[in-house]
Amino acid sequence: MDKYAITLDTYNKSARQYQDKFMNLDLYNDGYDGFCFLLEKDNASVLDIACGPGNITRYVLSEHPHYHMMGIDLAPCMIELAAMNNPSASFAVMDCRNISSIDQTFDGIFCGFGMPYLNEEACDRLIGDMYGLLNPRGVIYFSAMEGDPSRSGYETTSFSEENKVFIHYHSAAFLLESLEKHHFTLIDLHRQQYPEANGSFSTDMIFLARKVSIE
Numbered sequence: 308m309d310k311y312a313i314t315l316d317t318y319n320k321s322a323r324q325y326q327d328k329f330m331n332l333d334l335y336n337d338g339y340d341g342f343c344f345l346l347e348k349d350n351a352s353v354l355d356i357a358c359g360p361g362n363i364t365r366y367v368l369s370e371h372p373h374y375h376m377m378g379i380d381l382a383p384c385m386i387e388l389a390a391m392n393n394p395s396a397s398f399a400v401m402d403c404r405n406i407s408s409i410d411q412t413f414d415g416i417f418c419g420f421g422m423p424y425l426n427e428e429a430c431d432r433l434i435g436d437m438y439g440l441l442n443p444r445g446v447i448y449f450s451a452m453e454g455d456p457s458r459s460g461y462e463t464t465s466f467s468e469e470n471k472v473f474i475h476y477h478s479a480a481f482l483l484e485s486l487e488k489h490h491f492t493l494i495d496l497h498r499q500q501y502p503e504a505n506g507s508f509s510t511d512m513i514f515l516a517r518k519v520s521i522e
């Protein structure tokens with residue numbers, strides 16, 4: 308199995324453990340609120356990429372019940388849970404490397420911790436693909452794990468110690484450059500310390516950016 312298949316297998320097998328651990332985590336709610344504030348609309352259409360068990364969608368819908376939300380994830384078990392947790396939203400099993408095949412556009416796009424499973428080339432393409440799916444002045448939120456890409460490799464997770472995922476670390480400079488290249492203007496980059504199970508801390512980067520229309 309390649310690294311994508313191993314990561315997918317872990318998320319598929321551990322979907323319920325992930326849900327139990329992260330469904331009600333409020334650590335990132337300020338970022339979700341900041342994103343919704345930027346949408347400036349009661350009935351915004353929003354795509355949730357790498358939606359997992361639908362935790363971001365559920366929080367956002369609890370605050371903004373009139374949003375039209377769609378979620379995608381590569382793990383079928385995650386999509387099953389996401390649909391149960393969010394009866395008013397729509398979900399599909401899809402690789403985030405294929406989102407350009409979605410035939411609708413959105414006012415905003417979340418990608419909460421999808422990028423740690425993508426190499427630099429795939430992250431850059433994803434940012435470009437998100438641009439293509441956004442309405443004018445559309446907003447993106449994405450989170451990534453900060454570090455030298457050479458640190459990337461297999462790690463056990465806090466929700467499934469017997470299974471591994473391949474984690475890609477990214478530099479802020481690379482992601483900022485990709486945003487600029489794909490015609491986004493940065494609104495905020497927030498760093499958040501996350502306590503790992505082994506007592507160390509990892510640094511999460513949370514980006515908010517807006518689509519700039521090209522004349």
Ligand SMILES: C[S@@+](CC[C@H](N)C(=O)[O-])C[C@H]1O[C@@H](n2cnc3c(N)ncnc32)[C@H](O)[C@@H]1O
Binds near residue numbers: 319357
């Ligand atoms: C850390 S969870 C994030 C869940 C949720 N967005 C959050 O922020 O809590 C990562 C999710 O990415 C999904 N994933 C990994 N690689 C993917 C890919 N290539 N395409 C779509 N989803 C992927 C996994 O199945 C998993 O549900």
